[in-house]
Amino acid sequence: MDKPVLLTGAGGRVGQAILGHIGDAYDWRLLDREPLSDEKIPESVDQTNVYVADITDETAIRNAIEGVGAVIHLAGDPRPEAPWDSVLRNNIDGTQNMFEAAIDAGVEKFAFASSNHAVGAYETDERTPEMYRPHHEFRLDGTELARPSNLYGVSKATGETLGRYYHDHHDISVVNVRIGNLTQHHPPKEYERGQAMWLSYRDCAHLFACCIDADYDFEIVYGISDNDRKYYSIDRAREVLGYDPQDNSAEFTFEGEPLDEA
Ligand SMILES: NC(=O)C1=CN([C@@H]2O[C@H](COP(=O)(O)OP(=O)(O)OC[C@H]3O[C@@H](n4cnc5c(N)ncnc54)[C@H](O)[C@@H]3O)[C@@H](O)[C@H]2O)C=CC1
Numbered sequence: 001m002d003k004p005v006l007l008t009g010a011g012g013r014v015g016q017a018i019l020g021h022i023g024d025a026y027d028w029r030l031l032d033r034e035p036l037s038d039e040k041i042p043e044s045v046d047q048t049n050v051y052v053a054d055i056t057d058e059t060a061i062r063n064a065i066e067g068v069g070a071v072i073h074l075a076g077d078p079r080p081e082a083p084w085d086s087v088l089r090n091n092i093d094g095t096q097n098m099f100e101a102a103i104d105a106g107v108e109k110f111a112f113a114s115s116n117h118a119v120g121a122y123e124t125d126e127r128t129p130e131m132y133r134p135h136h137e138f139r140l141d142g143t144e145l146a147r148p149s150n151l152y153g154v155s156k157a158t159g160e161t162l163g164r165y166y167h168d169h170h171d172i173s174v175v176n177v178r179i180g181n182l183t184q185h186h187p188p189k190e191y192e193r194g195q196a197m198w199l200s201y202r203d204c205a206h207l208f209a210c211c212i213d214a215d216y217d218f219e220i221v222y223g224i225s226d227n228d229r230k231y232y233s234i235d236r237a238r239e240v241l242g243y244d245p246q247d248n249s250a251e252f253t254f255e256g257e258p259l260d261e262a
């Protein structure tokens with residue numbers, strides 16, 4: 001990608017995981033509604049490329065997105081328990097605003113931070129907890145219909161559908177990344193579900209780099225590390241994006257200690 005890449009929600013956990021690993025690899029524009037402290041901004045990024053703006057502010061977004069080749073859209077309310085008024089504003093209206101601005105600016109690729117909670121209701125009482133365990137064969141692969149866990153999941157499924165709409169009608173490349181559970185240094189502790197959908201920081205950064213660099217039309221992929229426990233397939237991410245994850249929650253004890261040090 002020889003044009004700038006706009007990263008929304010740059011100051012949050014996912015944004016910092018990305019910048020911590022590939023902060024020097026692209027010509028970034030960073031956007032967040034909260035000011036970014038110096039330690040959150042890679043040295044290679046000039047202050048003129050940092051935008052403190054809300055994604056529902058059309059004018060501010062249009063300034064930030066002008067001349068951009070790709071968008072990684074993370075900004076939003078990430079809480080599974082978030083109330084409707086917040087996900088409606090931040091996750092649905094905000095995402096639609098980002099797509100409109102992206103189309104007008106001629107953006108080529110748009111990666112949307114979707115969530116495991118868009119499909120959480122597949123985790124039925126009959127399937128759990130067995131589906132969280134190694135060697136269990138149940139897999140979601142991105143071709144299934146959304147079955148949200150909560151209203152936050154509804155907002156993520158809606159964001160995915162907005163991507164489908166803007167791809168079909170405006171020819172922008174869109175990838176919806178259903179992110180699992182991002183934690184730094186070790187998988188979620190003593191949490192089978194979280195260990196099955198663990199996404200390490202370096203795999204997260206690599207996956208979003210693939211979203212910037214690969215050629216695709218419209219995709220839904222799962223964003224997890226190569227965990228032994230898994231009920232999300234990462235085959236599509238490997239095939240289409242070239243995703244090659246390095247981490248696996250099985251390399252840690254259930255309590256989160258690295259096995260080679262346990
Ligand atoms: N952390 C995780 O494990 C997962 C995260 N996701 C998604 O990834 C995205 C990022 O999540 P996190 O980094 O964990 O959240 P976070 O809360 O750490 O970061 C979100 C960032 O977006 C900014 N933001 C929120 N609303 C905004 C708005 N209206 N305008 C501009 N900026 C706004 C916040 O200031 C914050 O810096 C979210 O969309 C979330 O739903 C999805 C699945 C799992």
Ligand SMILES: O=C1O[C@H](COP(=O)(O)O)[C@@H](O)[C@H](O)[C@H]1O
Pocket residue numbers: 078079080114115116117179180181182193194
């Ligand atoms: O979408 C998200 O999912 C992760 C994992 O969900 P959890 O219910 O197992 O915690 C969550 O931690 C994150 O905040 C959220 O944005």
